[in-house]
Amino acid sequence: MQIGKAGPPVSSISQAYPDRVEVRGRDLSGDLMGRLSFTEYFHLLFTGREPTDDQRFFLDLVLVSIAEHGMMPSNVAARMTLAADPGSLQGAVAAGILGCGPVILGTSAECARLLEEARASGRQPLEIAREIHEAGAKVPGFGHPVHRPVDPRAERILELADERGVSGENIQLAGQLREAVAEVWGTPLTMNVAMPIAAVMLDLGFPPAAVKAVPILARTAGLLAHLEEEQEHPLGFLMAGKAEEAIEYQPPDART
Numbered sequence: 412m413q414i415g416k417a418g419p420p421v422s423s424i425s426q427a428y429p430d431r432v433e434v435r436g437r438d439l440s441g442d443l444m445g446r447l448s449f450t451e452y453f454h455l456l457f458t459g460r461e462p463t464d465d466q467r468f469f470l471d472l473v474l475v476s477i478a479e480h481g482m483m484p485s486n487v488a489a490r491m492t493l494a495a496d497p498g499s500l501q502g503a504v505a506a507g508i509l510g511c512g513p514v515i516l517g518t519s520a521e522c523a524r525l526l527e528e529a530r531a532s533g534r535q536p537l538e539i540a541r542e543i544h545e546a547g548a549k550v551p552g553f554g555h556p557v558h559r560p561v562d563p564r565a566e567r568i569l570e571l572a573d574e575r576g577v578s579g580e581n582i583q584l585a586g587q588l589r590e591a592v593a594e595v596w597g598t599p600l601t602m603n604v605a606m607p608i609a610a611v612m613l614d615l616g617f618p619p620a621a622v623k624a625v626p627i628l629a630r631t632a633g634l635l636a637h638l639e640e641e642q643e644h645p646l647g648f649l650m651a652g653k654a655e656e657a658i659e660y661q662p663p664d665a666r667t
Contacts, residue, residue: 469568469615477604493638519606
């Protein structure tokens, strides 16, 4: 995400007044509360516009698809942080979010850039796949350590995009990239959930910045669930103990 140049000292998101709160030009308590769902409200906050039915549906869909994926390192870090400081729920959430890079959250932002660059340049997917392969790099949105031969979350997004008639240029390009990657690598690679998330969001007119923001929002919900469970059924110190057991200590001179 690129940071733009500094502009006038203004914000268009929200302002609190003695008798009301205004959000994106709307009265929070008099208009938005009780009318918008949180998903719709997030879209309004992020873009300044209320979503269409399809934008709301697929924003809900991708949030659900990426919110939780088991004992990922981000969840482990959050649990261990809360175990060390039970009163710092916000610190534990922050610890988990700080660990949410592309390995944990997926490469949706990189997928969005790849799709946008491919469309802008007019380059063929096969050419793109060959260039990435020759550079010894990985194609964003392909491969998964657990889900093989397909990522069920990815396939469900693509299925619903077709059913609701929103599959556009980006989803088509994602499918072409899947075929190109299989040809160049000599074997099918799992299209993971990151690629359909990027493709459907771009096809529905979401700004590219939202493609990275949405997984962060989604995983915050998952982190809070893990931390609620941690408070009721502590596992953080158990995890720390297992790490001690798994790692053998060797004095420096023993490693030379």
